[in-house]
Amino acid sequence: MDVVAPVVTPVVESIMGVIKRHVGYVVSSTHNVNEMRTNMEELNAMARDMKTKKETNVANNLMVPQYVPTWLTEVEKIHEKVGNLPTGGTGCFNIKARYTAGKRSSDILKDIDRLKKQRSEIIWSDEQRPLGKVRSTIPYASDPVANDIDTQNVIKTSRELMFDDALKALEPNNKCQMIALCGMGGIGKTTMMEQLKKVAEDRRMFDWVLKVVIGENKNQINIQDAVAEYIGQPLTEKDKYTRAERLRKKFEGISEDGKKKILVILDDLWEEMDLKDIGLTTPLPKGFKLLLTSRKEKVCTTMGVETDSIFKIARLDEREAKNMFWQIARINPDRDRDLFRIGEDILKKCDGLPMAIKTIASTLKDDEDKETWENALDRIRDESSHYLKDIFVISYNNLKDDDEKAIFLLSGLFPDDHNIRIEDLTRYGWGLKLFNNLNSISKARRRVKACVGNLISSNLLIESDTRGCVKIHDLVRDFVLSNFSNVKQASLVNDDNISDQLRKDSYERLLLKCRGMVELPADFNHPNLALLSLMGRGEVSKSPEDFYTRMEKLRVVAYEGIYKPLLPRRLTTLRTLCLDSCKLLGDISFLGDLINLEVLSLAFCGISNLPSAIGNLKRLKLLDLTGCVNLRVDDGVFQSLDKLAELYIRNQPGNPVRFTEDSCEGLKMVSCNLITLELEFFRNILQPKNVSFKKLERFRISMGAQIKKFTFEKALKLVVSCEEILECKINELFERTEELELSVNGMSCLEDISKHPSQHSFCNLKLLEVYKCADLTSIFTVNVVSSLMKLESLTVSECPLLESLVNGESSGANNAIKFQKLKLLKLEKLPRFVSLCGGYQVYRSSPTYGVKYV
Secondary structure, three states: OOOOOOOOOHHHHHHHHHHHHHHHHHHOHHHHHHHHHHHHHHHHHHHHHHHHHHHHHHHOOEOOOOOHHHHHHHHHHHHHHHHHOOOOOOOOOOHHHHHHHHHHHHHHHHHHHHHHHHHHHOOOOOOEOOOOEOOOOOOOOOOOOOOOOOOOOOOHHHHHHHHHHHHHHHOOOOOOOEEEEEOOOOOOHHHHHHHHHHHHHHOOOOOEEEEEEEEOOOOHHHHHHHHHHHHOOOOOOOOHHHHHHHHHHHHHHHHOOOOOOEEEEEEEEOOOOOHHHHOOOOOOOOOEEEEEEEOOHHHHHHOOOOHHHEEEOOOOOHHHHHHHHHHHHOOOOOOOHHHHHHHHHHHHHHOOOHHHHHHHHHHOOOOOOHHHHHHHHHHHHOOOOOHHHHHHHHHHHOOOOHHHHHHHHHHOOOOOOOOEEHHHHHHHHHHOOOOOOOOOHHHHHHHHHHHHHHHHHOOOOEEOOOOOEEEOOHHHHHHHHHOOOOOOEEEEEOOOOHHHHHHHOOOOEEEEEEEEEEEOOOOOOOOOOOEEEEEEEEEEEEOOOOOOOOOOOOOEEEEEEEEOOOOOOOOOOOOEEEEEOOEOOOOOHHHHHOOOOOEEEOOOOOOOEEOHHHHHOOOOOEEEOOOOOOOEEOOOOOOOOOOOOEEEOOOOOOOOOEEOHHHHHHHHHHHHHOOEEEEEEOOOOOOHHHOOOOOOOEEEEEEOOOOOOOOOOEEEEEOOEHHHHHHHOHHHHOOOOOEEEEOOEOOOOHHHHOOOOOOOOOOOOOEEEEEOOOOOOEEEEHHHHOOOOOOOEEEEEOOOOOOEEEEOOOOOOOOEEEEOOOOEEEEEOOOOOOEEEOOOEEEEOOHHHOOEEO
16 A cells, blocks of 8 residues: 655745744754854954954055945944843743744854855955045044134134035035135135035045145146046156046046045136146036135136135124234233224234234234334334235244244245145254254254244144144245245246246255156256255156256255155265155165265165165264165164164054164164164064163054054054063153053053053053953052043953953042043943942043043
């Protein structure tokens, strides 16, 4: 008798599958939870690696793959799901709890597998992030008002409304494509443009923001190069029409057919400009906006800007001008009627021009001497004078010392809208012997910083958004270049007329801004030249054989971004040589013949070998080798450099400097005299225990990891054991350290790595980051925490045994620990953390963070 198998229909199969799957959640609950935890640990390790790569790329201005921030966010969400999964009460008879845990862990496992697969598809590169590409992680800027502290409360009634209207016009969903800011020189066009740019970037209104300064002497090739630089794709074409077409193609590529929003800013237009020259069309392509600034309204209308999209920045009205003047001068006019009367007359001459008001008011700040005020009024009252120039003269004459005047004149040499590095002012100034009464570069640097601060207060220089830099207004710069015959200097752009310009006068200081090929004239004759600088992207094609021998007073040579620069040989007057971001080919041993050289910068210049001939520079005080990829230091370089006080060997990730045993020994010898050191002890034979840190005043040092981009000048990153720190004595620097990053094994609290634990061990600390410290149970003792008067940021993460920030017993009810300046407190992935401090009240005293933790 045949047995007939039961017929299983698709519907029955489907129902059985569902039942089997749900029963499986109960049966395999423990297995699923354990597997989920194992996979989550693996995913967390991947996320830590991804986050480190992201931070490294951001610090080094490299591209971060587009999906990385989203991927990291999803990992955080899954981590939270795992943390919220109930795992208690899942015994054999608690079927509901087992089912819930089994199902949720199964779903989480699918998400983890998906993210692991996505992670394998993310491709990293060393591609530089284009200047114009807006970061995807910039915080929202809630206050669009000017950063100018002196004036932010006095220019609101007339200009804040205009600012808001211009910002609305820039909104991507606003139909207006072209916007213009118009007004006379010094009225505040560029200031408002910079404010609009900052808010647009902070709010991520655009994916790309490109800014190009046009200027009075328009040079199409330079403008095209500047646009290409913001896009991150340099032009190789020579013909300007071909270059324009190439830019059009590049714009098409980054706009993705209008999907990406792009803002192009053309600052300081003096005459009409054909947008086709920079690859744009009229009307603008989809997704594009154009922001112009110009002194002439007609230029804007000719460019195609609608009348209602031209924002005319007018002079301040009488009330606004008075508020600005008296607020900056910091004088109470009601207390002294004579000063009030003189001030009113000065204001009439300033005629509502913000630059004039700010400059003259800054000059008279806190000065109640009536004669000084009358003298200022007399200077600008003369009908034959140009009052703005005379205001600059008054400000210049009122500078307190010669160093301030010298730094001001040197600043005027740099190009329009240039971020002038304070370090460049220091190195050039040292070479020019501007600080004859100072015996070290570190003292000169402090003097330069003080001078720059006073010049900013006097409104002769402008603060820059870039840390360590300053700017100069074009009107002030023109004043510098045209009114000081005692120091004949010029800042020129290489164009068709450069040879004629170089023949007109004999200069003492000369800066050439280069694009493309630079051909210096055969009769280049400047016997009094003390400073020669070429910057930009260019190549010196020809030069006279005796080019440098004619310049017997040359003290400073600075090339930046020049391919195969023209290098001096046997020039005994030279004190400073800077070759930053230049392309140096072949052997550079001949630099050892510059026997009086005191400052040598080879930063990012592409050399792979530092020859022993550099050891001949016995007067050398500063050596900068920052960014020299895979650099090898030859034997005998350091042994003779007994005057070396500043050494910079900060490198790019993955490309450490290679030392020989001899060069390590030489560095050990010179380190005893070093005042400044930037160095990483990572993947090379150089050992920190062989270097002296005793005399360091400025330092950026990394041990056990690649160096990162630090915020402060006195910074340490230590990824080592507690024993290594104590052995090499780098803890001698803790009292001076402003920024400290720690990942230390064998450390239960900070006092374990202190040389002599005391209230002053970390007294200058401003930023502290602690992570992956396996043995850390608390960070501070009460003794140490009482000295943290300057701490601004504290981040603690991934310390599995950490229970509290402060370890100490309270001796009274009123005991309190104050973090006077703390602005950021971030605690994450601390599974045993229970309190900030047992027995103490801990609070941040800043009004912004008026929170008390008990």
